[in-house]
Amino acid sequence: MNRSTRLFRWCVGGMFAAWTLWSVLMAFVGEPFSLPLLRALVRVSVVLIPALAYVHFVVKDREDFWAFRHNWRQGLLVGTVLSSLFFVMIVAQNSGRIFSLPVGFAVWFNFIIVSPLVEEMMFRRVILEHLKSVTSTSRAILLESLLFSLLHLPWWFLSGKQQGVALVAALVSLFVYGVVFSVAVHYTKSIWAALLPHWINNLVILSFST
Template structure:
């Protein structure tokens, strides 16, 4: 591992710990003072900011030769990424709909509310993709190669979700393990999409669509 690899690995690892650490602290604050920190709009803004701001700071720390759209893989191969992302999401949910039949059609409602859209549907997926697939995955690839970077970035993506499950939802045992494996699998799949297309749209669009449909079925 050369000096450039170390220079990529150490900062990205530190930023990952900062993101997970700050979200853990915020979850603890929501337990202690829910009337302030657990307000839906406050929680939504905090959740997005805690992940997105470090991604932007990481970009600004030394990528002056690249535009923000190039660094986060939003311009290169964007058409391929959009087609791939929409196609994969459509195929996934079409198959799910066929398997489930008509049992859930009446349960679909268009999500409403600022916190729902900022936290669950648009904001959090954008922040998570920007950091974990836009920053962490790309930086780790220079340090440890594509395969290991994919696994490590997916593991970090899973760790981000643990504070909410453990502190707010009190999940343990089989349920916690099941959710962790699910999110880890999503992290692997989204990373593979980006690796294949070199476009963040390939993971961002399925992430958006997935969260939108989950919220629509949950209402």
């Protein structure tokens, strides 16, 4: 096993271990671990820190590694198309329900803006790019999408937010989202192709949940 693979496993394993531990604390201890702002800061940190660590110690050519500048027009175009499709789909699924924008700094920071950002940085850049270097692109996309889905499992399961068939359906849905986002980033070489629809998806879903 080479150095980059060892560090990759440590970063990904550390992310899952840290979020699982915090989910246990939130579910069984409650406050202060479950306070919205603290939860948001931890959620972002457990994803962002391993991503930055991997790039610092492994990636040699870091210029626009996160793909914010490269092909940004194409990325925004694809992202806009996907955002529109997600918007129509979610609105159709919630026909008759009230659409109301969420309120509260912690909600916007965690669920709508920053968490999607760091998730795209970690999953569609660090994890996907590393896996593509050690296996086929199709396998890399499927495995990375599975990891993306499973990161949401600890809190959903421990908190009872999703149970039984609903839990499985939610995980499958996230896996599909992961595949779509990964394919979009792979072909456009721009993180915007996934980040923009990720933002819109979370915003619209939360707007129907409040």
